[in-house]
Amino acid sequence: MERITFSSRPAIVMGSAGGGGLEGQGPLVEYFDILSADSRFERDTWEKGEAEMISRTTTALLKKARLKETDIDLVFAGDLTNQCTASSFGLKDKQIPYAGLYGACSTFVLGLGLSALTVDAGKAEHVMVVASSHFCTAERQYRFPLEYGCQRTPTAQTTVTACGAVILGKHENQLPYISEFMPGVIRDLGITDTNDMGAAMAPAACDTLVRYFSSGAASPEKFDAVFTGDLGQAGSRILADLLQKNGLYIPHLFDCGMTIYDLKKQNVHAGGSGAGCSASVFSGYILYQLNNDLMKNVLLVGTGALLSPTSAMQKESIPGVAHLVRIQKGD
């Protein structure tokens, strides 16, 4: 698919971010609306806790935006739990038509692109996008029971406990807007180490960025920032190498997985990951930069590893995908 452009400038009306204890100790603490040191969010299981985090974050979002549930025409939502139940249970009490997505950690950007398409086409007044992840639900689902206290490899990333949510609506001056969307093609270079997701996702990120900048888009130096989702330290190094091999230099390249935590002070190995990572960093920190004119031209490249514990056990490699949106402020 060619780069999709949205001429009507679908606006990001409001954003809200929720997080857990570790996120509240990180450098982005001030950009979270909801923080809970209790990883169960006062519910009795981690899974119910993740749903509760989604519920609280989206309730806070509606309040900030001064909109009612019934003002929202559609919600795109997804997470990492099997059958995406964090999203379905987290949103089931809100009377909003529900479109479930699965893009692993690329879910939020896929949702941004599809919601911009829906608003731009004039088919909805307001569309919500939500993505979340939770360290404890992910760790026991993908890896080992937390009680084992397994040691992790240096390339392993820390699944963030976080939820990001935004509402899109019609263009308004002074609001940032989504101007472009490029959905990703699945790339699989044969990586099989499930403790090195960054390596599995970096080729997909490179592919999408190369396709984007070859499509007649603005040149890399025009962007105040290009954020990848959650390649972490190891994956970001690989992406830098791959971009160099492709002759593409991006001066302001960042990774949400390395932004959400302080990698020197916090024990998070190669950085953050999870569908809630780019979602919360965008809905909190990046949106603040845009709303306050500290950034005016940003790319967000959501990166997802499309594996499951079953596919890994059956010795399949790890396919990656990377979706891209461009967010602008002003002309």
Next chain:
Amino acid sequence: MERITFSSRPAIVMGSAGGGGLEGQGPLVEYFDILSADSRFERDTWEKGEAEMISRTTTALLKKARLKETDIDLVFAGDLTNQCTASSFGLKDKQIPYAGLYGACSTFVLGLGLSALTVDAGKAEHVMVVASSHFCTAERQYRFPLEYGCQRTPTAQTTVTACGAVILGKHENQLPYISEFMPGVIRDLGITDTNDMGAAMAPAACDTLVRYFSSGAASPEKFDAVFTGDLGQAGSRILADLLQKNGLYIPHLFDCGMTIYDLKKQNVHAGGSGAGCSASVFSGYILYQLNNDLMKNVLLVGTGALLSPTSAMQKESIPGVAHLVRIQKGD
């Protein structure tokens, strides 16, 4: 969200259906393009077999439509396996931008709606929609190892081994087209019996149908057929009751889960279910009816149960969702 209408009449260019052994013994055998009595589709695990089924069905679809992978701008795909790996592995070798969906058994209709929106908005020439399910991958993931030979309750449905795929494109005379889309709102009436998914999904189907027919849509008797996705025998009875309570009479109401099998002759309990059920019945049988003017005005209501084994074990109820599209031929 109000009922979305597509004035450009995004066309269903072609469809293809793949299935397994039981589906090949059923009444719709002649509408399948691909059938394999080997439930592993000549691969070494059921999961790889499901991916293989998707790969073969979509390859057959491209051939029938005389289109290349590069002619397809975007694919919406989803299934029931954890992290939707059947779809990602089944489609990873095709160079098509990939948007993953999760709507349980409602996935295909959600995909139809979003692809119609994309084509109608002029953002894509061709969009593919794919959904699948597999009896063996689902049974061992959701219930018990098949080797146990567990006895099932009469309300239990049989997850179909099937894949349905269509390509949407710009309007052409003589092709059926998607004229309306109404995404579903999650409904949860507190059903907790995971052997009675029909009961959990029926309220969502009723809700969507009532909202649709209250929205100024054509009246129920104008439709040659209204197909629900996979309520099965038990769920369909409940839907009939609920519709009656709501004063809504739909003369030609069918269920894909009861169409795909012969409930008297095949040992399928309450009928078929799974994301591949409505997908394959639509892409094969219903599309044939439309293409041959045997039906000209059809509603397809995809029904999904948004639970997981984990949510069920944590004693959560089963939320349901139902998405609707209207498919027409001629004026």
